[in-house]
Amino acid sequence: MAKRKEADQAKRKLRKWPWILGVLIVIGVVVAVTSNSGNDATSPPPADVAEPQSGAVGQPVRDGLFEFTVVGVDYQPSVGGPHFSETAQGQYVLVTVRVRNIGDEPRGLSDADQYLFDSNDRRYAADSVAGMAIPNNEVLYTPISPGNGVEGTLVFDVPVNAKPDRVELHDSTFSGGVSVVLG
Structure with a gap:
């Protein structure tokens, strides 16, 4: 009986990992989207991006x-x-x-x-x-x-x-x- 309990607990632990991985992926996507949301066409370019050159x-x-x-x-x-x-x-x-x-x-x-x-x-x-x-x-x-x-x-x-x-x-x-x- 003890072996069956251990097997049930191991199955429950394995079923949790897909959910944990899914939550981590969703958090990563949310962070990526919110960190890029300020870079629209009206925002000034970052300081390290050079404007195209022109000359005479x-x-x-x-x-x-x-x-x-x-x-x-x-x-x-x-x-x-x-x-x-x-x-x-x-x-x-x-x-x-x-x-x-x-x-x-x-x-x-x-x-x-x-x-x-x-x-x-x-x-x-x-x-x-x-x-x-x-x-x-x-x-x-x-x-x-x-x-x-x-x-x-x-x-x-x-x-x-x-x-x-x-x-x-x-x-x-x-x-x-x-x-x-x-x-």
């Missing part, structure tokens, strides 16, 4: 593992040389940029991740073919060693009447990007 022509800005400096902006109807040239549908906006690798490994810059915005906030993608038509355009797809930099031209085909406002530069497809005002 000639001013270095950083995104991810690249430091960008826009050094000039030019407008052309076409780009290239006698053997390989491209003509814009509207006009080409040529953004000359210096890119420095501030990381620890070689990295390449893709013009597919760079954008130009006009004064009406319309977004334009870089024209890769026109960029390749520019002789010695080192900025595109050239692996940049750590600590080194290259200078080259990003090319955007925009309507003749568009007023370029800013360029958005990205370390990669998934980075936050930095804005550089062109005017």
Whole structure:
């Protein structure tokens, strides 16, 4: 009989653990929800979270593992040389940029991740073919060693009447990007 009592007590103890575990999980969820409830869109960001950078022509800005400096902006109807040239549908906006690798490994810059915005906030993608038509355009797809930099031209085909406002530069497809005002 004593063995049966011990067995019943052991079963009761085992039946309590799922309840205890469930209560602990519920308490953990409540604590997690209440600790994050103050972080809504109206709350100021925590002090250690940096706002996205923006800058102007000639001013270095950083995104991810690249430091960008826009050094000039030019407008052309076409780009290239006698053997390989491209003509814009509207006009080409040529953004000359210096890119420095501030990381620890070689990295390449893709013009597919760079954008130009006009004064009406319309977004334009870089024209890769026109960029390749520019002789010695080192900025595109050239692996940049750590600590080194290259200078080259990003090319955007925009309507003749568009007023370029800013360029958005990205370390990669998934980075936050930095804005550089062109005017």
